[in-house]
Amino acid sequence: MEGQDLGGYSELLEGLKGRIQKARGKAALAVNTELILLYWGMGKDILRRQEREGWGAKVMQQLSADLKRMFPDMGGLSVRNLSSMRDLARAWPEPQIVQQLVAKLPWGHNTRLIQKVK
Numbered sequence: 832m833e834g835q836d837l838g839g840y841s842e843l844l845e846g847l848k849g850r851i852q853k854a855r856g857k858a859a860l861a862v863n864t865e866l867i868l869l870y871w872g873m874g875k876d877i878l879r880r881q882e883r884e885g886w887g888a889k890v891m892q893q894l895s896a897d898l899k900r901m902f903p904d905m906g907g908l909s910v911r912n913l914s915s916m917r918d919l920a921r922a923w924p925e926p927q928i929v930q931q932l933v934a935k936l937p938w939g940h941n942t943r944l945i946q947k948v949k
Contacts, residue, residue: 863938864934864935867929867934867938867941868929868930870907871916871920871923871929871934873913874916874918874920877913877916877920878917878920878921888910891913891914894913895909895913915942915945919941922945
């Protein structure tokens with residue numbers, strides 16, 4: 832079969848390859864968007880609690896430890912990352928901005944952008 836095109840096999844293979852690559856790209860973007868929206872929502876909750884109840888660093892440390900224990904297979908739950916989530920919510924308080932623009936950027940780009948905005 833290698834080296835010969837049996838009735839458009841190569842064309843079929845290339846077409847399927849392109850569709851797979853496109854679907855994988857769309858899936859990665861969808862996952863990224865959901866994670867950014869999750870992080871923004873978590874940050875919004877943390878920010879609200881800190882402002883209302885005066886939570887400090889110890890609560891963030893405890894929150895990080897508890898979340899890591901509850902979700903051992905999930906990364907991104909460090910104190911530093913929780914602080915970045917809070918900063919994201921502070922920088923872009925409007926959900927429309929997050930959904931339309933911020934969620935399209937990878938998390939690393941968002942954290943760098945937040946650092947620059949500060």
